[in-house]
Amino acid sequence: GQNIDQPTEMTATEGAIVQINCTYQTSGFNGLFWYQQHAGEAPTFLSYNVLDGLEEKGRFSSFLSRSKGYSYLLLKELQMKDSASYLCAGLDSNYQLIWGAGTKLIIKP
Amino acid sequence: GAVVSQHPSWVICKSGTSVKIECRSLDFQATTMFWYRQFPKQSLMLMATSNEGSKATYEQGVEKDKFLINHASLTLSTLTVTSAHPEDSSFYICSATVGAGEVNEQFFGPGTRLTVL
Numbered sequence: 001g002q003n004i005d006q007p008t009e010m011t012a013t014e015g016a017i018v019q020i021n022c023t024y025q026t027s028g029f030n031g032l033f034w035y036q037q038h039a040g041e042a043p044t045f046l047s048y049n050v051l052d053g054l055e056e057k058g059r060f061s062s063f064l065s066r067s068k069g070y071s072y073l074l075l076k077e078l079q080m081k082d083s084a085s086y087l088c089a090g091l092d093s094n095y096q097l098i099w100g101a102g103t104k105l106i107i108k109p
Numbered sequence: 110g111a112v113v114s115q116h117p118s119w120v121i122c123k124s125g126t127s128v129k130i131e132c133r134s135l136d137f138q139a140t141t142m143f144w145y146r147q148f149p150k151q152s153l154m155l156m157a158t159s160n161e162g163s164k165a166t167y168e169q170g171v172e173k174d175k176f177l178i179n180h181a182s183l184t185l186s187t188l189t190v191t192s193a194h195p196e197d198s199s200f201y202i203c204s205a206t207v208g209a210g211e212v213n214e215q216f217f218g219p220g221t222r223l224t225v226l
C-alpha cells in the first residue's frame with residue numbers, strides 16, 4: 001500500500017532551526033511536495049523535490065533521498081508565524097498526491 | 110501565482126438539505142480540479158478528480174450520488190453535497206492544476222467549512 005509517515009507534532013523555539021522528517025512508500029514516484037497549512041486555511045505550496053539532494057528557498061529547505069524513501073523540511077530562523085501544520089505529500093506513478101497526516105509545529109517564544 | 114477561489118467560505122445547513130460549493134480558477138484554465146475533505150486534525154482526503162467535460166473519478170468509499178461534481182468549464186467546478194447529514198460536516202477544499210500527465214503544483218482554494226445541523 002501507499003503510505004506517508006511524519007511526526008504528529010513538534011515544538012521549537014523562536015529563532016531556532018527545526019527539521020521535519022517524512023518517509024514515504026508510493027506506487028512509483030514522481031516527486032515529493034511540502035505544504036504549509038495554517039489552522040482553518042487551505043494548504044500553501046512550499047517545495048517540490050524529485051531529484052536527490054537539498055533544495056534551498058530562503059528560510060526553508062527541503063531534502064530528498066529516493067533510495068531511502070525519505071525527505072525532510074528544514075526551517076531556519078523560526079518565526080512565530082511559522083506555527084502551522086506541515087504536510088508531506090508524495091506523487092505516485094499516476095501523478096496522484098498521497099498525503100501525510102501533517103506535522104503540527106508549535107513555536108514558543 | 111495562480112489563484113483559486115471557493116464559494117461559500119462558510120455554510121450552515123439543516124440535515125437533509127443540499128449544499129453547492131463552487132471552485133473557480135481565477136487567472137488560469139485548470140485542466141484538472143480536485144476535491145478534498147479534511148476532518149479536524151486529519152490530513153486531506155481526496156474525494157474525486159474532475160476533468161473539464163468528463164465525469165469525475167471518485168475515490169473508493171466516496172458516494173458519487175451523494176457528492177455530485179460538475180466541471181462545466183476550464184475555470185469552474187462545483188461540488189454538491191446532497192441530503193447532507195451531520196457526519197458530512199467538514200472542511201472541503203478544492204485544488205486545480207494546469208496540464209495533464211505531468212508534475213504540476215496544485216493550487217488550493219481557501220476551503221469551505223460545512224456544518225450540518
